[in-house]
Amino acid sequence: xxxxxxxxxxxxxxxxxxxxxxxxxxxxxxxxxxxxxxxxxxxxxxxxxxxxxxxxxxxxxxxxxxxxxxxxxxxxxxxxxxxxxxxxxxxxxxxxxxxxxxxxxxxxxxxxxxxxxxxxxxxxxxxxxxxxxxxxxxxxxxxxxxxxxxxxxxxxxxxxxxxxxxxxxxxxxxxxxxxxxxxxxxxxxxxxxxxxxxxxxxxxxxxxxxxxxxxxxxxxxxxxxxxxxxxxxxxxxxxxxxxxxxxxxxxxxxxxxxxxxxxxxxxxxxxxxxxxxxxxxxxxxxxxxxxxxxxxxxxxxxxxxxxxxxxxxxxxxxxxxxxxxxxxxxxxxxxxxxxxxxxxxxxxxxxxxxxxxxxxxxxxxxxxxxxxxxxxxx
Numbered sequence: 001x002x003x004x005x006x007x008x009x010x011x012x013x014x015x016x017x018x019x020x021x022x023x024x025x026x027x028x029x030x031x032x033x034x035x036x037x038x039x040x041x042x043x044x045x046x047x048x049x050x051x052x053x054x055x056x057x058x059x060x061x062x063x064x065x066x067x068x069x070x071x072x073x074x075x076x077x078x079x080x081x082x083x084x085x086x087x088x089x090x091x092x093x094x095x096x097x098x099x100x101x102x103x104x105x106x107x108x109x110x111x112x113x114x115x116x117x118x119x120x121x122x123x124x125x126x127x128x129x130x131x132x133x134x135x136x137x138x139x140x141x142x143x144x145x146x147x148x149x150x151x152x153x154x155x156x157x158x159x160x161x162x163x164x165x166x167x168x169x170x171x172x173x174x175x176x177x178x179x180x181x182x183x184x185x186x187x188x189x190x191x192x193x194x195x196x197x198x199x200x201x202x203x204x205x206x207x208x209x210x211x212x213x214x215x216x217x218x219x220x221x222x223x224x225x226x227x228x229x230x231x232x233x234x235x236x237x238x239x240x241x242x243x244x245x246x247x248x249x250x251x252x253x254x255x256x257x258x259x260x261x262x263x264x265x266x267x268x269x270x271x272x273x274x275x276x277x278x279x280x281x282x283x284x285x286x287x288x289x290x291x292x293x294x295x296x297x298x299x300x301x302x303x304x305x306x307x308x309x310x311x312x313x314x315x316x317x318x319x320x321x322x323x324x325x326x327x328x329x330x331x332x333x334x335x336x337x338x339x340x341x342x343x344x345x346x347x348x349x350x351x352x353x354x355x356x357x358x359x360x361x362x363x364x365x366x367x368x369x370x371x372x373x374x375x376x377x378x
Contacts, residue, residue: 001065001066002124002127002128003120003124004097004098004099004117004120004121004124005095005096005097005098005121005124005125005128006063006064006065006066006095006096006128007059007063007096007098008059008060008063008065008066009059009060009063009066009068009071011056011059011060012056012057012059012060012061012068012071013060013071015053015056015057016071018273019240019244019273019276019277021232021236021240021269022075022076023050023053023054023057023229024057024072024075024076024077024078024083025076025077025080025083025228025229026054026057026058026226026229027057027058027061027077027083027087028077028082028083028084028085028086028087029041029225029226029229030058030194030196031086031087031089031090032086033194033216034086034090034193034194035193038216039189039192039193039194039195040182040188040192040194040195040214040215040216041194041195041196041197041215041216041218042160042196042197042198042199042202042203042212042215042216042217042218043196043197043198043217043218043219043223043226043229043230044161044198044199044200044201044202044217044218044219044220044344045198045200045219045220045223045230045231045346046200046220046344046345046346047200047345047346048268048269048270048271048284048285048346049230049231049268049269049270049346050229050230050231050269050270051158051159051198051199051200052100052158052159054198054229055098055100055156055158055196055198058096058154058156058196059096059098059156060072061077061090061091061092062090062092062093062094062096062154062156063092063094063095063096064092064093064094064095064096064151065092066092067092068091068092069091069092072087072091093151094151094152094153094154094193095128095145095149095151095153095154096153096154096155096156097121097142097153097154097155097156098156098157098158099117099155099156099157099158099160100158100159101157101158101159101160101161101162101163101199102158102159102162104116104117104162105162105163105166105167110163110167110169110170111169111170113163113167113170113173113174114170114173114174114176114177117177118138121138122134122138122141125141125145129145129148129149131148132144132145132148133148137180138181139180139181139186139187139188139191140187142181142191143187143190143191145191146190146191151193152190152191152192152193153191153192153193154192154193154194154195154196155181155192155194155195155196156195156196156197157195157196157197157198158198158199159198159199159200160178160197160198160199161199161200161201161204162199164201164204164328164329165200165201165328165329168328168330171204171328175204175212178212179212182195182212182214182215183214188214195215197215200344200345201327201328201329201344202217202219202325202327202344203215203217203327204326204327204328219344220258220343220344220346220350221322221340221343221344221350221352222352223260223263225262227260227261227262227263227266228260228262228263230258230260230263230266231258231266231267231268231269232266232267232268232269232272233263233264233265233266233267234252234256234264234265234267236267237251237252237255237256237267237272240272240276244276246275246276247281250281251267251272251275251281252265252267253361253362254271254275254281254361254362254363255267255268255271255272255275255361255363256360256361257349257358257359257360257361257364258346258349258360259349259351261352261353268346268361268363270284271283271284271285271363282363283362283363283364283366283367284363285363285364285367293329293345294342294345294347294367294368294371295371295374297332297338297341297342298338298342298368298371298372300332300338302334302335302338303335304335305335305338308335308339309368309372312348312357312358312359312368313359313365313368313369313372315358315359316358317351317354317356317357317358318339318356318357318358319355319356320336320339320340320343320348320350320355320356320357321336321355322336322339322340322343322350324336324337325337325340325341329341339357342357343357346364347359347364347367347368348360348364
């Protein structure tokens with residue numbers, strides 16, 4: 001088991017040992033993309049909405065160095081007819097490259113992120129395959145790996161946008177690295193059976209175009225078929241409340257409020273689980289790094305923003321146009337960009353039926369109220 005190559009199934013084992021909601025249907029959606037033109041997938045969602053849980057589940061499922069059947073055989077991916085067609089076909093069949101970009105940022109400075117990734121993955125590949133021919137560039141090494149093993153790789157990047165959010169200096173070399181790795185005109189389809197990226201932000205735009213254009217994107221504004229895997233559905237929360245003897249109506253008031261077409265109500269999964277563990281309905285967003293950013297955004301000097309914030313706190317809905325957003329946290333040009341950022345962070349819920357945003361629930365309302373008090377005090 002490696003850090004970046006074939007991380008095993010221990011991460012998902014720990015997840016299964018805690019309060020668990022079966023999201024294994026996500027695997028079927030990725031299996032559907034293997035060896036198709038849709039094999040590059042990027043799913044963005046707010047902090048504490050299960051991004052790392054999903055990444056660890058996919059690692060456990062695809063990693064060929066372990067046997068994960070005991071972790072999945074009782075889940076929907078194996079039991080439900082609409083999911084299980086490809087379950088055995090892909091279970092533990094691939095070399096997996098797993099990059100947790102927040103972990104990488106803790107080990108490499110902004111000037112060395114890309115070389116650190118390339119060197120670390122190459123070292124682990126050579127340890128696993130001593131006869132591997134190292135290429136002149138990184139994607140050549142990956143191509144030689146696929147040729148040596150006779151099997152393409154699965155790439156999983158968790159918090160893919162962390163360098164863009166936290167170290168803007170590294171943005172260009174990092175995006176160039178991803179562009180080279182996943183370029184349609186290169187060897188990408190000879191290297192990867194599938195790739196899955198998850199983060200808070202959609203893929204960064206260069207002008208009006210995506211910087212990594214071949215990924216199929218599913219965002220918190222338009223999750224499409226991934227809507228049921230962004231957070232907990234109402235059915236799942238009702239089941240948890242029955243199992244752990246929680247007040248469902250309170251759970252709904254505190255943590256519901258997000259809504260996706262074909263999915264319906266969606267709840268903040270981290271907050272639901274914390275409420276169950278602590279037997280206490282409260283705002284758990286104060287414990288996330290997103291909380292500190294709210295003050296900066298709602299204090300920005302854009303015409304009408306103060307009035308908009310007041311309307312939202314009062315329970316109203318306001319129009320928002322997310323189409324011009326540059327998909328980073330610094331290129332903020334107008335009120336719509338602020339509202340779009342807050343939607344990607346989970347502070348607002350966007351309804352594609354009306355094109356409006358609102359504060360979704362009691363938990364987030366408490367955060368807005370607290371931050372506004374602090375802004376006025378300053």
